[in-house]
Amino acid sequence: MSESTRRDIWQAARELGYRTKAQAAGLSAEQIPWVGAGKPRRFATVMAGEGPFYSLQVEGLDRRLHELGHHLVSLVIPARLVGERDSQEWLERSGVLYMDGLFLSPALPYWTEAALLHLPLPKVMINYPPDAVEVDSVIWDVQHAVHLAVNLLVAYAHRHILFIGDIKAQRGFRLRWQSFQAACSRLGLPLQPNEHITDIAANRTESPGMLGARLRESDFTAIVCAVNEDVTWAMASLQAAGLSVPGDVSVIRMDSEVHPLYPDIARPVLLLKEAAERAAELMLRRIANPQLPFEHVRLAGSFLKGASVAAANGMT
Structure with a gap:
């Protein structure tokens, strides 16, 4: 049958x-x-x-x-x-x-x-x-999912990965950030917490040019976005900066729902x-x-x- x-x-x-x-x-x-x-x-x-x-x-x-x-x-x-x-x-x-x-x-x-x-x-x-x-x-x-995301990026030779997402509002959000730090430590990746965007206000109110400038002035080659709202802001910022995905920057999102504008972004199940x-x-x-x-x-x-x-x- x-x-x-x-x-x-x-x-x-x-x-x-x-x-x-x-x-x-x-x-x-x-x-x-x-x-x-x-x-x-x-x-x-x-x-x-x-x-x-x-x-x-x-x-x-x-x-x-x-x-x-x-x-x-x-x-x-x-x-x-x-x-x-x-x-x-x-x-x-x-x-x-x-x-x-x-x-x-x-x-x-x-x-x-x-x-x-x-x-x-x-x-x-x-x-x-x-x-x-x-x-x-x-x-x-989500802890397992974050480790899978970082593993994938490292398999593609990314060593400087930017985390974007609120780490205060929900327990699951805090665990995403903690797991990201643990994955970077496990794989020997450089990590300076103050370089990442973990304040929800900064995440949603920075002008689109700010993220592009941050990426151009740093060694980041990939981004992990905690939720779809972060993806929307990040993608608009990358577009405004003339940066392409995945040509210039690789992007992974950690949300459960398919993004209505960017359904092909890598994500965990x-x-x-x-x-x-x-x-x-x-x-x-x-x-x-x-x-x-x-x-x-x-x-x-x-x-x-x-x-x-x-x-x-x-x-x-």
Whole structure:
């Protein structure tokens, strides 16, 4: 049969609850209950916004929970929540307190995330967890992705790589920067932190000519951009400076979403949907086995070279 027909049959079997002996044994080994083992449960995923980034997570959660016989409700945090009192009032009105378990997405406001983590409900974070917090978590591994990005650039003879991205707003952003520093150290690359653009204000407000001038006055031959907004600014700056990609400068982005203007820029494959599916399994495992130690799962994806990386200094 064709590959597309094979995928359709496999997906239909998953949705109808059919399992091979190996799949059933896997659920048993991980102590994950499904609909045949008890009553359907109702879970909520709490998100900071809407859009493709969150839709992939909802799709993964909803599909896996449905296969295992349970239901999912999606809740978006109102933008007006600005402190602990607002967060507590919203929690009481939203119905969160009556759920069987909660999934916490990335980028939640600090007070809201803290309030959710203190609720006496089973929780799984689809994010890197805060320090010293007892909670299960699943995340697409941006640390691994950064190391893959630097490895690729070094394979193309780049030794001076510029990092552009905010390192303060989110835990995942800080980990990108920390992993970039670790990768440079591992590979013996020169690194002066003050030469990199890690201030979000400077990143978005510098005139386009500033980046071009910085590149012409330095030895940088490649750029790693943390998110798509950084790519937009960097590409406009390179164009204004008359620098081509990848002829003059190689560019890699670390965002999960395809850039609408530059879809061919090299990037890691960040497993958003797969992380959500694994989060659903961890939730049911936690409910069935509350005594087990907490788990922090990182899903490592592959890397797409794209058309934005070339050899440094004309090397082949």
